[in-house]
Every structure is written in C-alpha cells, then in structure tokens.
Amino acid sequence: MILDKIDKQILNTLQENGKTTNSKLSKIVGISAPATLERVKRLELAGVISHFTAVIDPEKIGFSIMAVVNIGLSLSSLSSVAAIKEKFIELDEVIQCYQIAGANDFVLKVVAKDIKAYGRFMNMKLTQIAGIQVIKSSFIIDNVKDKKIFFLDLDEEYGV
The missing domain is CATH 3.30.70.920 (Lrp/AsnC effector binding domain/regulation of amino acid metabolism (RAM) domain)
Structure with missing residues (x-):
C-alpha cells in the first residue's frame, strides 16, 4: 500500500487530534465525507492506524x-x-x-x-x-519531549 497525499494529510491530522470529526477531516483533505471515512477504515485495516486512544497525564x-x-x-x-x-x-x-x-x-x-x-x-x-x-x-525528573506524532511529508512517498 502506497500512501498518497490525502492519506498523509489524514494521518497528520488524526495524529494531532484523534477526535477530529469525519466531516471536519473531509474538509481538511478536500474530499467527500464518505470517501474520507473509507480511507480512514482502509488505513486501519492495513494497520497504519493501530488504534485511537486518550493520552493521560x-x-x-x-x-x-x-x-x-x-x-x-x-x-x-x-x-x-x-x-x-x-x-x-x-x-x-x-x-x-x-x-x-x-x-x-x-x-x-x-x-x-x-x-x-x-x-x-x-x-x-x-x-x-x-x-x-x-x-x-x-x-525521570522532567519530560522534556514525548513525541507521539510522526509528521508525514506530503511530497515524500511512503510504502506500507
């Protein structure tokens, strides 16, 4: 599976806020809500999105x-x-x-x-x-950086 620009936009957006609604996500990536939902499901089935969770302090x-x-x-x-x-x-x-x-x-x-x-x-x-x-x-004395986001460059090709 090759990730295209829209897939990468979806992944970047959901990493920033996993609670983003499908409607808002579709506006961000510029495709219809049903097409966006289908892409998210495809990314989940492929294991690219492993799960959604709340991060607790x-x-x-x-x-x-x-x-x-x-x-x-x-x-x-x-x-x-x-x-x-x-x-x-x-x-x-x-x-x-x-x-x-x-x-x-x-x-x-x-x-x-x-x-x-x-x-x-x-x-x-x-x-x-x-x-x-x-x-x-x-x-651990101080949490200086706890990165949970992997920025996907929209112009770089990723294969999964």
Missing part, C-alpha cells in the same frame, strides 16, 4: 514516579525470552517495554504512585521474574 491521576528500567538477562535465560516478555506484559506498572540490542536486553518505562510503591514493584514483582540478572533504574 500520569501525575494528574496520582502516578508521581516514572522510571526507565534497564534489564539484563542471564545467558541461561535467553531461551526463555518469550516467557519473560509475557511477564513484562502482565505487569500493570510497565507502560512501555522494548526488547533491545546492546548492553541490556530490555528497557521498561514504569509508573508508580510513589517511591514506596516503586520499591514494592521492584521487590515483589520484577525481581521475582526468573532469568533477570541486572536491573538498573533511572528516575
């Missing part, structure tokens, strides 16, 4: 601690990576999880209500996962 709902946690696995546990991934998925405190190449094996973004809650998470959940050898936590 964690501090406003009581999560004052945010940490980046680097995880190193023991060499003997490399065969059980799938099971370890499943454990990370099950942990409510883990809001992002990336398997990486380099000095560590995983990077987690973790939220907690306070430092004591983070301690309980570390001691009662994370350290209980078999195969984890190294845990290094870094606490």
